[in-house]
Amino acid sequence: MALRACGFIVFRRVANSVPPPGNIEYLLLQTSYGENHWTPPKGHVDPGEDDLTTALRETQEEAGLRAEHLRVIDSFVQELHYEVRGRPKEVLYWLAELRDPGAAVTLSDEHQDYRWARLEEACSLAQYKDLQDTLRAAHTHLQTQGDKL
Numbered sequence: 001m002a003l004r005a006c007g008f009i010v011f012r013r014v015a016n017s018v019p020p021p022g023n024i025e026y027l028l029l030q031t032s033y034g035e036n037h038w039t040p041p042k043g044h045v046d047p048g049e050d051d052l053t054t055a056l057r058e059t060q061e062e063a064g065l066r067a068e069h070l071r072v073i074d075s076f077v078q079e080l081h082y083e084v085r086g087r088p089k090e091v092l093y094w095l096a097e098l099r100d101p102g103a104a105v106t107l108s109d110e111h112q113d114y115r116w117a118r119l120e121e122a123c124s125l126a127q128y129k130d131l132q133d134t135l136r137a138a139h140t141h142l143q144t145q146g147d148k149l
């Protein structure tokens with residue numbers, strides 16, 4: 001059976017002179033182990049746990065951002081499939097806006113750094129093509145559905 005993980009592409013809109021969607025920044029976390037890779041907050045689904053609960057729990061554990069800090073956009077979800085140490089893994093990402101763009105991120109021991117990054121920087125940190133495509137799809141969703149979200 002595939003490993004299953006869930007998380008959020010957390011974004012914030014910064015107040016500056018750049019018009020939307022150029023003012024959108026995405027949160028990426030860098031692991032303190034392994035290849036020190038960058039991903040949005042996410043983690044493994046516990047037995048009996050539903051996917052959105054996992055995404056919220058992992059975002060709180062890994063970034064210190066609780067449900068009340070987030071506005072979940074459940075009209076967007078992307079599923080990634082890749083192999084980890086020879087086992088298939090599926091990862092579901094929803095989108096969530098940080099309500100207060102100034103809210104602090106607090107890392108756990110699992111991560112050593114974080115970055116709020118515009119789309120292109122986020123894609124270059126997220127070195128995997130499937131994650132880059134997911135970030136771009138999220139950005140397009142925000143661009144095209146912006147008025148309705």
Ligand SMILES: Nc1nc2c(ncn2[C@@H]2O[C@H](COP(=O)(O)OP(=O)(O)OP(=O)(O)OP(=O)(O)OC[C@H]3O[C@@H](n4cnc5c(=O)[nH]c(N)nc54)[C@H](O)[C@@H]3O)[C@@H](O)[C@H]2O)c(=O)[nH]1
Binds near residue numbers: 042083089
């Ligand atoms: N010491 C140590 N400990 C580890 C290690 N490894 C895990 N731990 C422990 O596990 C706990 C984390 O538990 P959770 O937080 O619940 O789970 P996740 O958030 O799911 O975390 P993971 O890191 O397990 O999973 P991924 O991010 O999926 O990375 C796995 C591999 O997949 C590749 N990869 C990553 N992202 C993408 C992508 O988007 N696209 C593609 N195509 N590929 C991608 C990349 O090559 C990467 O190396 C930690 O506390 C550690 O104790 C390790 O190497 N050394």
